[in-house]
Amino acid sequence: MDTQDRPVSRTEKTRRLIRDLDDMDFDVSNDLLEGLHDRIMSQIEKTEIEPPARVAKVRSHLKSHWRSWLYSGSTMGMLAAALTFGGVQVAQWLGPHEALANLDQVSQELVIEAAISPDDFSNTILTNVSTNDFFVDVALQSHENLSISEVNEILRTQ
Amino acid sequence: MERDLGTTDLELVERVKAGDRPSYSVLVRRHQKGLLRLSMRFVKDMDSAQDIVQDSFIKAYEKLNSFEGRSSFKSWLFQIAINTARNKLRENRHDMTDIENVHLAVGASAESSLVHSAVSEIISQEVEKLPFKQRTALVLRVYEDMSFKEIAEVMECPYDTAKANYRHALLKLRQVFEEQAELKNWTEEVGGFFMEVGHKYAEAE
Numbered sequence: 001m002d003t004q005d006r007p008v009s010r011t012e013k014t015r016r017l018i019r020d021l022d023d024m025d026f027d028v029s030n031d032l033l034e035g036l037h038d039r040i041m042s043q044i045e046k047t048e049i050e051p052p053a054r055v056a057k058v059r060s061h062l063k064s065h066w067r068s069w070l071y072s073g074s075t076m077g078m079l080a081a082a083l084t085f086g087g088v089q090v091a092q093w094l095g096p097h098e099a100l101a102n103l104d105q106v107s108q109e110l111v112i113e114a115a116i117s118p119d120d121f122s123n124t125i126l127t128n129v130s131t132n133d134f135f136v137d138v139a140l141q142s143h144e145n146l147s148i149s150e151v152n153e154i155l156r157t158q
Numbered sequence: 159m160e161r162d163l164g165t166t167d168l169e170l171v172e173r174v175k176a177g178d179r180p181s182y183s184v185l186v187r188r189h190q191k192g193l194l195r196l197s198m199r200f201v202k203d204m205d206s207a208q209d210i211v212q213d214s215f216i217k218a219y220e221k222l223n224s225f226e227g228r229s230s231f232k233s234w235l236f237q238i239a240i241n242t243a244r245n246k247l248r249e250n251r252h253d254m255t256d257i258e259n260v261h262l263a264v265g266a267s268a269e270s271s272l273v274h275s276a277v278s279e280i281i282s283q284e285v286e287k288l289p290f291k292q293r294t295a296l297v298l299r300v301y302e303d304m305s306f307k308e309i310a311e312v313m314e315c316p317y318d319t320a321k322a323n324y325r326h327a328l329l330k331l332r333q334v335f336e337e338q339a340e341l342k343n344w345t346e347e348v349g350g351f352f353m354e355v356g357h358k359y360a361e362a363e
Binding site for chain 1: 174175179182183186190191199212215216221222223224277278281285299300301328331332335
């Protein structure tokens with residue numbers, strides 16, 4: 001809608017009415033303004049600008065001296081965080097793959113070992129002897145001279 | 159001094175902060191008339207208005223380091239002047255010049271001028287009765303033609319609050335127009351005139 005066709009709101013009418021009723025005579029002479037200016041400036045000559053408040057000072061200092069460092073520092077920090085997070089993600093992704101690769105290598109070694117000396121392989125590797133059994137064997141061999149009841153006593157205390 | 163015509167307020171403020179006191183003279187010359195006019199809206203007396211302007215410029219100078227340039231220098235000065243005017247009104251509540259004398263001093267030989275002056279006087283009195291914030295919003299909007307954004311800066315309040323203060327003030331004055339017979343007759347007389355010139359002032363609100 002063209003501004004010329006826009007209906008004038010009551011609020012706007014009131015505003016114009018008040019403005020039109022403005023009778024304030026404000027023809028100030030240049031002399032008055034010059035005098036006012038001179039009075040102000042003579043006071044200003046005797047006045048000092050107050051030092052900035054501590055908080056404002058710190059903020060201003062940060063703004064003027066450290067802003068560039070803050071920006072670059074925060075950028076570097078974000079980059080480091082991104083790299084760390086990304087590194088963890090990559091490691092988590094690579095972990096299972098690395099284990100699979102190791103498994104392949106171990107199984108190959110086992111096959112070679114079995115092919116070279118099948119007896120050793122079956123005695124040393126393909127065994128279901130547990131650590132406990134091993135200690136029992138050692139105990140039995142170390143205490144051949146012990147009686148059965150003494151051996152049983154030792155075994156009970158284990 | 160002419161070399162300073164193109165210099166912005168912010169540049170001058172920075173110079174003054176750096177110790178160039180004469181640059182403040184340029185700022186005073188640039189804003190003293192507007193500040194005087196604004197002060198007159200509150201105190202209705204030239205001597206008091208000049209005191210307000212002087213005090214405002216001195217306060218502004220002292221506190222120049224707290225001016226960060228987030229609003230315009232003019233808005234900041236207006237803010238200081240309005241606070242100074244409010245303090246002066248509180249101090250001299252009973253000593254103010256009678257507003258009737260100010261308005262009756264306007265030469266009014268013709269009958270229409272007399273009516274105009276009388277209505278103007280009623281409106282001035284009603285504006286004075288408004289709460290200070292509403293009055294400030296009204297003065298800045300109607301007489302200083304400030305945007306609501308600028309008014310909000312001067313009054314240090316949200317945009318919507320500035321607008322609400324202005325609207326409340328205007329609604330109260332409209333009520334006065336409608337309630338007082340003298341005003342009602344006059345506004346009906348000039349109603350045609352306002353409709354006619356309305357197009358010239360049309361603006362989006």
